[in-house]
Amino acid sequence: MQRNRDASMKRAFADLHLCVNLKDPATASRIINKAATLGYRLIAVPLSPETREDEKMKLQRICSEANIDLASRVDIKPKTHNDLTHQLRRLRRKFEVICVTCENKDVARQAAKDHRVDLLNFPSLDFRKRFFDSAEAELASNSLAALEIDMKPLLVLEGPARVRLLSNLRRETSIAKEFHVPIVVSSGVANEMLLRKPRELAALTSLFGLDEASALEAVSQNPVSIVKRNRQKLSPKFVAPGIRIIKEGKDC
Amino acid sequence: MKRVKRRYLALQVDSDEAPTPKEFMDAVWGAVTKLYGEYGASLTGLALIDYNAEKKTAVIRAALATVNMVRTSLASITSVADREAAVHVIAVSGTIKALYEKLKW
Numbered sequence: 001m002q003r004n005r006d007a008s009m010k011r012a013f014a015d016l017h018l019c020v021n022l023k024d025p026a027t028a029s030r031i032i033n034k035a036a037t038l039g040y041r042l043i044a045v046p047l048s049p050e051t052r053e054d055e056k057m058k059l060q061r062i063c064s065e066a067n068i069d070l071a072s073r074v075d076i077k078p079k080t081h082n083d084l085t086h087q088l089r090r091l092r093r094k095f096e097v098i099c100v101t102c103e104n105k106d107v108a109r110q111a112a113k114d115h116r117v118d119l120l121n122f123p124s125l126d127f128r129k130r131f132f133d134s135a136e137a138e139l140a141s142n143s144l145a146a147l148e149i150d151m152k153p154l155l156v157l158e159g160p161a162r163v164r165l166l167s168n169l170r171r172e173t174s175i176a177k178e179f180h181v182p183i184v185v186s187s188g189v190a191n192e193m194l195l196r197k198p199r200e201l202a203a204l205t206s207l208f209g210l211d212e213a214s215a216l217e218a219v220s221q222n223p224v225s226i227v228k229r230n231r232q233k234l235s236p237k238f239v240a241p242g243i244r245i246i247k248e249g250k251d252c
Numbered sequence: 253m254k255r256v257k258r259r260y261l262a263l264q265v266d267s268d269e270a271p272t273p274k275e276f277m278d279a280v281w282g283a284v285t286k287l288y289g290e291y292g293a294s295l296t297g298l299a300l301i302d303y304n305a306e307k308k309t310a311v312i313r314a315a316l317a318t319v320n321m322v323r324t325s326l327a328s329i330t331s332v333a334d335r336e337a338a339v340h341v342i343a344v345s346g347t348i349k350a351l352y353e354k355l356k357w
Contacts, residue, residue: 038340155330158286193266193336200327200340206320207287 011216013198014042014223016073016097016119017150017186022047022055029062034192036066039199042224044073044097049090071227073097075121081110088116096230099148105131112139118226119184120145124153127164132172137179144229146222147176150188151201169208177214184226185218257316260301260351261344263326265308267337273303275333276310283325296322301348309342311351319344 018035020028035043045059056072063070074095078084084100084107091098099119102108108131111117120140122130132147140147149172153165176183185201187194196204202215210218232238237245265276277300284293296318302311314322326339345351 155328193338194330196327196338197340200323203320203323204327206324212320 011220012041012224013039013220014044014227015040015187015198015219016042016044016071016184016223016226017099017148017188018043018045019188019190020045020059021190022051022059025058025062028059029066031190031192031195032062032068033066034195036068038195038197040068042069042071042227044071044223044227046073046075046099047095049074049094071096071231073099075099075101077101077103078107079103081106083107084110085114088114092116093234096227096234102131103129108132108136109139112136112145113143114145115143117143117145118230119148121148121150124150124157124165125161127168130168130172132175134175134179137175137181140181141179144226146182146184146226147172148184148186149173149205149218150186151196151204152188152194154204154207155189155194155196166208173205173208173210182222183210183214183218184223185215186223256297257346258297258313259316259319259344259346260348261312261314261319261322261326262342262351262355263310263312264340264342265310265332265337266340267308267332267335269335270305270308271332271335271337272305273300273310276300276303279329279332279337280312280326280339283329284322287325287328288321292318292321298322311348 015035018031020031022028032043060070072095074091076087078087088098097118098116099121100111100117101121102111111120122132149169154162157165173183185205187196187201189195198219201219205215205218239245265271280298281293284296295315297315299313300310301313323341326341329337329339331337343351343354345354
């Protein structure tokens with residue numbers, strides 16, 4: 001038991017969806033510092049492909065001052081599967097995390113199949129657009145995509161809308177577990193008052209039937225491994241999965 | 253009759269203005285009732301043990317079997333007395349003495 005407690009104490013928690021307005025550095029700094037205080041060690045901020053280099057540097061500086069690791073993330077909302085592959089080709093080598101918001105079934109299926117997609121996200125409020133069924137899960141389990149669940153709607157919705165969201169999430173998480181699709185729980189908030197500690201996010205997942213161990217993995221191991229894997233892939237020493245350059249030159 | 257095991261939770265209220273103890277407990281009861289209903293809330297055995305308006309900290313008591321329910325409900329609080337707020341769990345302990353030792357309050 002003591003060993004389990006020690007292992008959980010060493011856990012690095014991550015929030016891969018912290019919505020920060022780059023045009024407002026004061027608020028951005030407040031949110032990032034709050035995330036660090038709440039115990040996160042890694043955050044990902046959705047950036048636009050057109051984000052300027054100086055804005056990225058500013059964000060990086062705020063994160064290093066707050067002693068928190070920053071991963072770059074891009075959210076794409078393609079209309080067709082061709083649009084998705086085109087955007088992935090253009091953006092994959094520029095961002096550490098790629099999230100696809102699936103607005104139709106065609107895109108959802110292609111995103112689940114594609115190895116370049118890290119996170120699959122579905123609109124929380126439009127329940128007809130939540131395409132995460134067993135076919136989608138089977139495709140996702142063969143690629144590297146994880147199911148991302150934003151907790152913001154759970155906090156802000158009330159009454160029948162929250163009830164419907166919970167029932168959808170319960171169905172989706174059970175399918176994801178059945179097909180061994182990793183689940184990533186993120187905050188998705190832009191307001192520091194809606195930020196929650198990682199363990200509180202894990203507690204909230206009990207509302208849709210995620211057990212404690214899976215919930216803690218969803219806020220730590222699963223997101224951290226996505227960033228780690230992509231950082232390795234984006235490194236100049238990477239050749240192929242399992243193969244990397246150790247030494248270069250005439251003497252080797 | 254079997255003795256009910258309890259846990260004590262130290263909480264930090266994150267808000268611009270400190271709510272009164274009644275406003276705080278109303279928000280906690282409201283959140284538990286909203287998520288688990290009146291039956292669920294009746295199982296929690298919630299009680300306010302200590303409240304410090306200056307530091308915006310509180311200690312509440314809950315039945316061990318319902319600690320996860322209480323944690324979930326606390327995480328779902330977004331406002332206290334119609335003012336934006338969040339409630340974070342700082343520590344959980346089996347006795348008040350151990351809780352205060354943990355926190356060094």
